[in-house]
Amino acid sequence: MLGAVLMxxxxxxxxxxxxxxxxxxxxxxxxxxxxxxxxxxxxLQTLVTGLEHPWGMAxxxxxxxxxTERPGRLRLVRNGTLDPRAIAGVPPVLAAGxxxxxxxxxxxxxxxxxxxxxxxxxxxxxxxxxxxxxAELDGMRLRNGRVIFEVTQDKGDTQHFGARxAxxxxxxxxxxxxxxxxxPVSLNGQLIRLQAQNRLSRLGKVARIRDDGTVxxxxxxxxxxDADPTLWTLxxxxxQGLAVDADTGQVWASEHGARGGDExxxxxxxxxxxxxxxxxxxxxxxxxxSPDRSRPGMVDPKYVxxxxxxxxxxxxxxGQVWAGxxxxxxxxxxxxxxxxxxxxxxxIPIGERVRDVRFGPDRFLYVLTDAPQGRLLxxxxxx
Numbered sequence: 339m340l341g342a343v344l345m346x347x348x349x350x351x352x353x354x355x356x357x358x359x360x361x362x363x364x365x366x367x368x369x370x371x372x373x374x375x376x377x378x379x380x381x382l383q384t385l386v387t388g389l390e391h392p393w394g395m396a397x398x399x400x401x402x403x404x405x406t407e408r409p410g411r412l413r414l415v416r417n418g419t420l421d422p423r424a425i426a427g428v429p430p431v432l433a434a435g436x437x438x439x440x441x442x443x444x445x446x447x448x449x450x451x452x453x454x455x456x457x458x459x460x461x462x463x464x465x466x467x468x469x470x471x472x473a474e475l476d477g478m479r480l481r482n483g484r485v486i487f488e489v490t491q492d493k494g495d496t497q498h499f500g501a502r503x504a505x506x507x508x509x510x511x512x513x514x515x516x517x518x519x520x521x522p523v524s525l526n527g528q529l530i531r532l533q534a535q536n537r538l539s540r541l542g543k544v545a546r547i548r549d550d551g552t553v554x555x556x557x558x559x560x561x562x563x564d565a566d567p568t569l570w571t572l573x574x575x576x577x578q579g580l581a582v583d584a585d586t587g588q589v590w591a592s593e594h595g596a597r598g599g600d601e602x603x604x605x606x607x608x609x610x611x612x613x614x615x616x617x618x619x620x621x622x623x624x625x626x627x628s629p630d631r632s633r634p635g636m637v638d639p640k641y642v643x644x645x646x647x648x649x650x651x652x653x654x655x656x657g658q659v660w661a662g663x664x665x666x667x668x669x670x671x672x673x674x675x676x677x678x679x680x681x682x683x684x685x686i687p688i689g690e691r692v693r694d695v696r697f698g699p700d701r702f703l704y705v706l707t708d709a710p711q712g713r714l715l716x717x718x719x720x721x
């Protein structure tokens with residue numbers, strides 16, 4: 339249905355280097371993959387233009403689409419047309435640096451409850467945090483908005499908010515939160531990125547909550563006094579892609595390294611993914627962040643981009659993973675084997691910074707490009 343409907347119709351990880359980090363890392367070599375789809379492939383269709391730094395997208399039961407714009411607007415695409423009005427009721431956001439209005443999902447039972455969920459940066463440049471709000475969509479307005487989850491510590495600067503959302507098959511919601519930023523950003527007298535290993539902090543974690551923000555009693559650390567009960571996984575730098583395979587229940591995440599060392603991870607409850615104690619990335623100013631690439635008790639990534647890819651949105655299904663890239667301006671397609679191992683099958687050039695990649699209800703892949711005049715694209719995903 340959606341296919342027929344749509345056929346009628348300042349970035350967060352800027353150049354992969356973040357604010358204050360001017361060095362540009364070379365894009366990956368094409369020699370490492372076996373097949374490339376041309377940028378001007380006729381199967382790549384532009385559906386909507388004129389989006390200002392779009393960040394996330396979600397579908398409503400009637401086939402229309404919600405799209406977030408990082409400056410703080412929630413947009414509606416209906417019958418192939420972008421409504422010129424923004425949806426009212428979006429909370430004030432900190433639209434600075436990597437902050438702003440970020441991800442959007444709708445409740446699995448949206449037809450009954452009309453609930454929409456938004457992630458966004460809240461506060462000032464000097465003190466801010468990631469929040470999740472739930473509200474009812476009533477026509478072109480959000481009503482009864484309520485913050486159901488937030489990072490419990492304010493941080494300085496405007497880096498590494500996360501913040502992707504994904505529903506698990508049991509109806510609970512995963513929230514990916516960034517580690518807070520690069521050196522010299524600090525918290526309580528130490529580099530803020532070390533909060534990714536602090537089990538009492540929500541920074542650098544994936545949290546799991548119920549649809550009203552309360553804590554599920556079977557969270558892996560829920561009964562431990564030295565841990566925030568919402569935590570589901572820890573040891574992350576800045577997850578920008580999060581997706582659940584509807585066929586297998588596997589949870590995949592793509593996250594930024596610093597200079598090189600971007601990762602594709604298969605997430606499992608209670609596991610530690612190492613950052614910043616274990617990493618393949620380097621400081622933007624040159625030296626190693628850690629000499630360790632692996633440690634006992636920490637999970638290795640399924641794939642490491644040794645040169646900067648700057649991963650963004652993620653789509654999974656049919657034994658495949660599609661990962662968007664900001665600096666690469668590509669989508670990388672991976673095959674997943676029975677043991678969860680991945681093999682890079684091909685690179686799909688898009689020609690613009692890829693912000694989000696999602697499967698639509700029609701099983702086409704939809705792509706948001708990150709630009710002042712961003713676009714919504716569509717193409718048929720090959721198995």
